[in-house]
Amino acid sequence: MTFGTELLSEMNVRLLTMDRPGMGGATPDPARTLTSTAADYFAFLTAVLGPQAKRVSVIANSQGAVFGLALAITHRVKNLVLVSPADELAYPPIRAMLPPEATMLPDLVTSRPDAAEEILSGFTAQAMEEMVLAGSSPLDAAFYSSEPFRSLYRASLAEGFAHGGTGYVQDTLIAMGAWELELSEIGCPVQVIFGAHDHSHSPDQGKTLAERIPGAIRTVYPDGGGAVLWTHSREILSSAFRDEAR
Numbered sequence: 001m002t003f004g005t006e007l008l009s010e011m012n013v014r015l016l017t018m019d020r021p022g023m024g025g026a027t028p029d030p031a032r033t034l035t036s037t038a039a040d041y042f043a044f045l046t047a048v049l050g051p052q053a054k055r056v057s058v059i060a061n062s063q064g065a066v067f068g069l070a071l072a073i074t075h076r077v078k079n080l081v082l083v084s085p086a087d088e089l090a091y092p093p094i095r096a097m098l099p100p101e102a103t104m105l106p107d108l109v110t111s112r113p114d115a116a117e118e119i120l121s122g123f124t125a126q127a128m129e130e131m132v133l134a135g136s137s138p139l140d141a142a143f144y145s146s147e148p149f150r151s152l153y154r155a156s157l158a159e160g161f162a163h164g165g166t167g168y169v170q171d172t173l174i175a176m177g178a179w180e181l182e183l184s185e186i187g188c189p190v191q192v193i194f195g196a197h198d199h200s201h202s203p204d205q206g207k208t209l210a211e212r213i214p215g216a217i218r219t220v221y222p223d224g225g226g227a228v229l230w231t232h233s234r235e236i237l238s239s240a241f242r243d244e245a246r
Contacts, residue, residue, distance in 0.1 A: 001156040004233030011237055018044050022167025024159035034174050038070035057240040061229050062086050063175045072186045079189040081240050083229045087202035090178040097203035109176045120169045125157035137197040140225040183212045190216040191239050195224025
């Protein structure tokens with residue numbers, strides 16, 4: 001999934017993305033964990049960039065946020081920008097903010113991961129698109145249904161549910177369970193970005209999450225929603241390099 005492609009040349013930015021194991025062209029890894037996925041990211045960066053890998057600015061969106069955090073904890077990246085990050089639903093203060101229906105699946109991930117895996121395995125790319133649209137604000141629903149985003153999104157969903165959805169199921173089990181990350185150990189600058197119309201990724205739009213990370217800066221765009229990564233691409237790319245003269 002890409003964003004801001006029309007800005008990359010102008011802003012002198014090279015955007016690298018990778019398929020997590022089990023998604024797109026990446027083969028599944030039955031033993032994949034949060035830690036191993038972070039190691040995969042750094043191995044990829046090292047293979048592409050060599051010694052410059054530790055100078056990378058990481059932008060992690062939605063359910064990818066937990067993997068960006070896991071990478072940042074290794075002290076191997078320059079900074080981290082979390083855009084519409086999916087919150088840690090198992091974290092007690094966050095769980096207490098959720099309605100009962102929103103805690104059922106995360107609780108099942110903790111108590112009966114096999115049952116949760118069976119439920120998640122029934123999802124398809126089409127079902128995911130329908131669920132996202134149904135849970136979106138009118139602002140986001142209009143954007144997600146418009147071109148060229150819809151075609152990009154559907155292509156990405158097809159890649160995300162490759163290999164029978166193995167990668168998606170693993171991702172969701174990891175993201176919905178207890179992260180077991182010492183967020184206080186993150187030493188790089190972290191920014192948490194939300195759109196004010198986004199009520200699906202976090203019950204308090206990342207306020208608690210930002211408070212758990214030393215020195216994290218939280219920004220909420222009043223005219224943005226869950227699609228803020230694409231509607232505010234220039235601002236987000238700029239924030240990733242805010243300490244550099246461009």
